[in-house]
Amino acid sequence: MNSSTRTIALFTAMAAALVAVGVFQSWPLALAILNLCLISAIMSLGVNIQWGYAGLFNVGVMGFTALGGLAGVLISVPPVTEALQAGGFGIFIALVLISLTIAGAILIYKRLPAGKARNFSMIGVIVIGYFLTRYFFFPAVDAIEAVDSARTGYLGGLGLPIIFSWVVGGVFAAAVAWVVGKIALGLRSDYLAIATLGISEIIIAVLKNEDWMTRGVKNVSGLPRPVPYEIDLQQTLWFQDWASYLGMSPVDFSSVFVKLCYAGLFTVVLLILLWFSERALHSPWGRMMRAIRDNELSSAAMGKNIKGRHLQVFVLGSAVIGIAGAMLTTLDGQFTPASYQPLRFTFIVWVMVIVGGSGNNLGAILGGFLIWFVWVEAEPFGLWLMDVLSSGMAEDSDLRKHLLNSAAHMRLMTMGLILLLVLRFSPRGLIPEK
Amino acid sequence: MVDFLNAFALLSNFVIVPAMTYGSQLALGALGVTLVYGILRFSNFAHGDTMAFGTMVTIFATWGLQSAGVSIHPLPTALLALPVGIAATVALCLVIDRSVYKFYRKSRSVPVVFLIASVGVMFVLNGVVRFIIGPGDQRFADGERFIIKAKAFKKLTGLNEGIAFKTSQGLTIVTAIIVVAALFWFLNRTRSGKSMRAYSDNEDLARLSGINPERVVMITWTLAAVLATIAGVLYGLDKSFKPFTYFQLLLPIFASAIVGGLGNPLGAIAGGFVIAFSEVVVAYAYKKFLTYLVPEQWAPDSLVQLLSTDYKFAVSFVILVLVLLIRPTGIFKGKGA
Known part of the structure; x- marks a missing residue:
C-alpha cells in the first residue's frame, strides 16, 4: 500500500467511525465530536509546526489555547x-x-x-x-x-463579531511565544519544555485571578455566536419546512444545523491553515527547517541562524494554537478559565501529534481527529469494561462501586499507553513524514 | 526591643519556618530530578506523579496500620508505613525503566525522546493514582500535631506573637537533613556512588574503566524513587495529598533543579531553598510585621504584600527565567546550556 492510499484509507476509516457514532449513538453527538476533532486537528497542526518541522518541545499548549480564548472575550463582549x-x-x-x-x-x-x-x-x-x-x-x-x-x-470587550478573535487570538499567542522563545530558545531542549510549562501555568493563573479582565472564575458566558441560534431557527418558516422535509423535529434539526454551521467554519480554517502549512513545509524554508532539526551543527556551519529560525517557527506554531483556542471558546460560547487543565489541553495534543505522525501535516490532523475521538469514547467504553469486569460481584459491593466511579480515569491511562506504545513500536506515527 | 522580638517571632512563624519546610520538600524532589538528569540526561516529567504514587502506597499502608491499631504516637503513623511506599515505588521505577526507557537507551535516542516517553509515563501514573485513590484530597497525618503550640510559646516568652512549630514541619526538616547526609555519604564515599558520579561526568570514560552502565542506571532509579516517596509523604503530611497538586509541584521542583544547576545535587538543595524562600517571602503580607518595627504614625494601611498568594508559583518561574537569562548553567555549575 503506498503512502497516499494509506492516507486516504485512514481518513475514510476515521469518517466511518464518526458516522457510526451518528448512527448508533446520535447525530448531534457525532457532530459535537466532529467539531472538537476539527479544533484538535488545528491544535495538533500548530504543535506539529513546532515539533515536526523544527523539533521544539512546547509543553505550554494550554497557555496559548487560553490566550486564544481570552481574545474571544476581549473582542466579542460589548464594552x-x-x-x-x-x-x-x-x-x-x-x-x-x-x-x-x-x-x-x-x-x-x-x-x-x-x-x-x-x-x-x-x-x-x-x-x-x-x-x-x-x-x-x-x-x-x-x-x-x-x-x-x-x-x-x-x-468587557470591543463588541466586535467573534470571528475576528480567531486572528487576534493567534496574535496574542504569537506575542507571548516570542517572549518565551527569546528567553528559552538556544538553550537545551529541556529548558524550553520547562519554560513553556511555567508560562502556561502563569497565563492560567492570571486569567483566573484578574477579574477586571476576564471575570476570573466567575466566567464569561453567553458570548455572541458567529452562527444562528437554535431558538431563532426553530421559529422561522423555511427552517420548519426543511425539518419536516427531512423527517426530523425542528428542535433536533436546529441543533444539527447549528453544529453543521460551526463544522463548516472550522473546516474552512483548517483547510486554509493546512494549505499554508503544506506550502511552508515544501518550500526552501521548510527544507531548511528540517535540515536544522536533523543536524543543527551542520546547518549552523552552512550559515543558518538556528536561534532565529527556531524563534520564527515557535511563534508561528503558537499562533496556530492560539487560533484554535479562540475557536474553542467560540464553540463553547463561554470562557471558563478554571476549565484549562494541562492534561486535557497540553499533553493530549502531544499524543495527537506523535500518534498521527510528527513532521506530516496530514498525520497531525488525523492524530487530532483520532485521539479526540478516543478521548471522548474511552469514557463510555471504560464504564462498559468496568461493568463487565465487575459483573460477577455483588451489586452493592464497594469494590464494584469504586471501579465504576473510577472508570473516568481510565482514559488518562489509555492515553499514556497509546503514547508509549506508538513511541516505542511506530515512532514515525500513522502517516509518517515523507 | 520587645517589638523587635515580636516582629521576629511573627516572621519566623509565617515566613521562615514554612519556607524551611517547603524548601526541604522541594530540595528532596529536585534531588530526584537532578540525579535522573545527571545519569540518564533527561528531565523526568513523571517525577511529580512518581511522588504521588509513593505517597498513595504509603497512605494505604498507613490506613492498614491504623486499623490494626499500630501507632508510634506522638509521631505520625505514616513514618512507619514509609518503607512500604518506598519499596513499591522502587519496584515501580525499575519496572518502568525496564519496559520503557531501556529501549531508548539501547538505541541511543536523543534526550527529547526520553522526555516524551516520560510524559507517557506521567499520564499512566496519573491515571493509576487517580484510579486507585481517586482525585480528591486525602489527609493521613495523625499523632501529635504540634511540637510547640503558639499559645505555649507566648506563655513561655511573654511575647504577643507566637511561633507554632508543627510536627510535620519538624519532621520534614529533620528527615531532609538525614536523607541528604546519607545521599552525599553514598555519592562520595561508596564505590557505587563514585561510579555514579564517574558515569555522570563522562559516560564513555566510565564504561572504559569497567563501570556497568545498567547497574548505575538501576541505582539511580532506586535513589530517585526513594527521594520521590520521602518528598511526597512529607509534603502530604505537611499539607494534604491530592494527585493534581503533586503534578503541579513539577514546576517548582524543576525550577529548583535548574536554578541550582541541573545534574548537580548540591545545587538542587540550594535551588529548593531559593525557590521556597522567594515564594513565601514575596507572597507574605508585611503589614503586621512593619507595624511592630516602625513608629506608630508610619504604620501601613495596606497589606504590604508584594504579590497575591495566587501568583506564588509565578515566582519560581520568574527566578527560573532570570537564571536562564543570566547564568543558564545554574548557581552551581550544572550540565545545562
Missing part, C-alpha cells in the same frame, strides 16, 4: 461603559507604566556597560515602575470590580 468610566483610565495608565518599565529596563541593559551601575539602575527602574504601577492599578481594579459584580465587574 461595559460604567466600568470603563470607573477604572478604564487607571488600567490604561498602569499598562503604559508596565510597558515603560520593561522598555526602560531593557534599554538600560542594552546601553550601559556591564557592571554595578547597570545592575543597580535596572533594579531601581523596576522597583519604581512596580510601585507606580501598583499606585494606579489597584484603585482602578477595585473600582471596576465594584461595578455590578454579579453580572459584570469587568471591562
